[in-house]
Amino acid sequence: MYKLKGVFIVFLFMFFTSGCWDYYELNDMSIVTAIGIDLTENGYLITLQVANPSQIAGGESGNGGDEAATVTYEKEGRTIGEAIGNLMFQTPRIPYLGHKQILLVGDEAAKDGFYNILDYFMAHTQTKKIFPVVIVRNGKANDAIKILEPLEKNTALNIKGMLETTAINNSMISNRKLDEVLICLFTEGRHPSVSSIEITNITEKGEKTENISTSDPESMLIIRGSAVFIKDKVVGYLSDIDSLGHSIARGTVNTINITFPCDDKENFGTAIISRVKRKHETIIEKKEVKGKVNVKGDVAIVEYNCKLNIENPENIKKVEKQINKEIENIVSNTIKTLQEDLKSDIVGFGEYIYRYMYKDWKKYKDNWDEVFSKMDIEPKSEVKITSVASTKKVIKDVKNDGKEE
Amino acid sequence: MMEKKNNVISSFQLFVLCFQLIPALFVSVGLSVIFSLSKQDTWIVSIISAIIGVIPLLLLIYIINYEPKKNIFEKNQILFGTIIGNIINFMLFVYVFLMVIIVNISVVNFSITQYLINTPPVVISTVIVLVATYAVICGIETICRTVEAITFIAIPIIIFIAINLSFQFDFDFLRPILTEGIPPTLKHTFLFISYSHTPLFLLLIIKKDDIVDKERYKKFIMWGYFFGMFLSFLVVFLTLGVTYPKIAELYRYPGFYVLRKIGIGNAINNVENILSMHWLYNSFIFLMFGLYFVSVYVEKIFKIKKKKKLNIAIIILAISSIIISRNAFGNPAIMIVFFRDVLPYFVFGVLLGLILLISIFIFIKKQKKNKAA
Structure with missing residues (x-):
């Protein structure tokens, strides 16, 4: 009798535990x-x-x-x-x-x-x-x-x-x-x-x-x-390029594909920047709010149609400087658009004050968009060239034996 | 033939009980309340609570130590006399039964809003309470073994959740801290303690003499407490750091929402339902132990001697808990207001009030005994 009761209870529970109650085909x-x-x-x-x-x-x-x-x-x-x-x-x-x-x-x-x-x-x-x-x-x-x-x-x-x-x-x-x-x-x-x-x-x-x-x-x-x-x-x-500037400033970057001007003759090179690290901070100095964006990363040059011989370490530094200038320009133009045209802080300079200077945030909370549109923001790029393309020289240099066209 | 005794538990079982019971009420009911009150400071609240919470825990151990052959209801009668003792016992019964009903409501609501949308609530409630009732009928030893087994299933789940969520953690979400100042944080600390210690209160039903290796039990309770509080802290910390404080505040079950973010690439996704079983286990353990607590009261008050009669009483209690939980609140809005505005203060007042009162009386009684000796 006891066993029969057990079997009955198990049988009864089968209906509840089948998992089919709310099931849709x-x-x-x-x-x-x-x-x-x-x-x-x-x-x-x-x-x-x-x-x-x-x-x-x-x-x-x-x-x-x-x-x-x-x-x-x-x-x-x-x-x-x-x-x-x-x-x-x-x-x-x-x-x-x-x-x-x-x-x-x-x-x-x-x-x-x-x-x-x-x-x-x-x-x-x-x-x-x-x-x-x-x-x-x-x-x-x-x-x-x-x-x-x-x-x-x-x-x-x-x-x-x-x-x-x-x-x-x-x-x-x-x-x-x-x-x-x-x-x-x-x-x-x-x-x-x-x-x-x-x-x-x-x-x-x-x-x-x-x-x-x-x-x-x-x-x-x-x-x-x-x-x-x-x-x-x-x-x-x-725009696309401003959107890239925003991604760099915000630090949501995987790899950046940048084309940079490299000499007077409107020649360009293309670099891929990876392992990008950005740090942004907001500083309050004598009631003046300032922003900083620092970008670091590894540069690989993938296309180089320029005059400077990239085998020369001095020239590498020059190219590095041009790439950094290009990144700074991109970020700075984005910030300018955000400050002047849209008046919207999507980078998070205000968020920095909120998180790290909460007492000061109370002062700026109500008119932050206004403060943001007038604040000084300085982008700084310090990316470094870590690899160049698999060729040592530009094709036209080899063809002309290093002489200018 | 002598009836097999089913009322002894080991220190290790006490450890797993503490570990599983502490987050039970907190995760099912308290988490959303605490998030809406202390916001991104909840993780600080949980740390302070773990430290301050040692005091009520020591008082609980102090109460367990007193009259080792008696449970809390018998101790109350010795301490306060028959009439006041009975009143306090009745208050205890009502308090624990109410908590059982609240956890029942919470489990059912959670199930119907998250994954059993079309299932009638009464079916979910019945299935859970029925299993709990069976364990209670079997006795405390069975309850503890069940808890032990559940813990071994739950631990890998907890580890998997913690490791997975830690990769999505953003420390910035926890800043700024103490935005509301220190007094509200302390106030919320006491609410946190109320939620985490109410289930521990159920341990008072265990007689010290029923613990097999009683010389080690204090150590095991303490370890269970710290692991349980650590688990509660982990829930708070990961929920805040992964979801964002204001989103955690938005949800009725933030602990479940955060589980939705768990995944390993495209291979493991949509596993929140399985992982959330861990919280259902906690609530189930609370229901089981809570029902056991009230059944002991009923056994004592009605002087039930026969096992069959006691079983019927347990079933009646279980059915009443289902019926009351289904009809307790007219609409969800009343329930939310009750959970947020009334329950925390009620839990806090009754729990700490009773623990303090009983401890003080034990202290006075011991002093008198010492003087007389």
Whole structure:
């Protein structure tokens, strides 16, 4: 009898511990890979890009055909949640947001404010908060999400790939994830900045598979600098080179690809700077606020079309000086744009005061953007050439036997 | 044949009990409250709490040492007499039962908001409490062995979490310090102690004579305390340094949110649900031990002699805890306000008040005895 009771209890528990209570079949769900958010008169226009499983499976076996790898759904709502709820009328499956790769925000929505947008995603339990956020610089997220490109048919993966490649290879963007944007928003003394993309030539063809069947697509997406915020609103954009300057000043750099002028005849060289270390600090001297940005790193010269013989140690120092000057120029121009045009401290000079001089921060807290726009900031670069290209001389030098053309 | 005794525990089991019980209430309920109060200073609060918290711990050991053959309810009757003793015992019963209900609510809410969205809360509550009830029916030895086994499962999880999160740690997130000044930090320290010491209070139900190697038990309790407090500190420290203080403040379960960041390249990702089991283990241990505590009270107050009757009483207690936990708060807003504005002060007042009162009475009683001798 005792054993029978035990068997009964174990049998009963099987129903509770099978782990199937909240379980959904994968076939009942649509995997959302990208979300686009735009502002409309009635609230938000949400565009969901959903992976097309038949195409993905077919693509792997070579039978992909001309079907699109993704399907987009769009709906309006007063809130993001309402719009996504309204999308249920269109899709045969439940949208699953847990695997989304990217969040695209249209220019207007970004200028209107980010708090409401972030609030939804922070509270949403399905989503991990580590997907990149991108602003569509010259248009709507709805347009960008629909652009199909030949190399990567899934727009979300296409943009994500571009962001990662750019961030790793030339550090021209910051590639901020959602949680990092939120940290910036919460941090005192620093405004957020987010990568931005641009659509080249918005045409209807860009949304069709015709766009991917040509080697020269009509519409394309291009990574283009960064969007600069004041609090939660986008106030302007940085160019590619200014965005690089921001990455250097902020210390979010992997490798920097720099082209530097090297003599009077408009000759240039290209250097890759790696192992970049930057230190920035804010100093308060006699009630005057000053900023410093110091950059150190290892330089490898990869292209050298200059007159100076790089085998000479003296000349190496000269080239080093030119590279340092170029870096200082880039950083200084970025800071000038931020101070004069955008009046937004996205580097974190104010954050330095907040963290290391909290008592002083109380004085500057309310008018920091004003103080930042007037403060003296001195960038200093001390990168060192550690390797030169595998050739010893410039080709034309060898050809002309060292004589000038 | 003599009935097998199931009421002895070893010093090592006391060690694992302390280690597992200290973060139980703190992580499930206290973490979010403390973060919203002391913000980026929470890590300082946790260090000060570990130091100051030794005093109530020593008082607890002092109480355990008194009348080694008796549990806390019997000790209270000796110290305060039958009437006042019964009143204090009833207060203890209500306090612990309330904590059981609160942990039950917290576990269920955590489960339904994070991973069992469509499961009826009462099912989750029943499954957890049912298992806890079975362990309580088996007795303290079974409870302690369960805790021991759970600890061996939990330790690799804790080590994995700590190592993984340490790579994402940003020391800048912990600055500036003491922005609110020292008095609020000290105030929050006492709240931290209340959350971490309430589960320790349950140890008073153990009779000193039931500890197998009683000469070593103080040392083991102390080690359990330090490891438990270190674990609490680690939770605070890593959550703040990885997520950012204001984000930690934003979430109801910041300890879970930080686990979402764990991953090794693209190979190990989305493991927060498995890793968060560790916190569920803590809460489960608290539920088990809390139920055991109240069952001992019921056994004593109703003078239950037969095992069958006691089992029925335990089941009734468990079912009542499920029913009350499901109906205690009308809506989540009331619950959040209660957890934030009422519970910390209630825990602080009752816990320290009772420990101090009992300790003072033991001291007076001992003094009188010495004088008489």
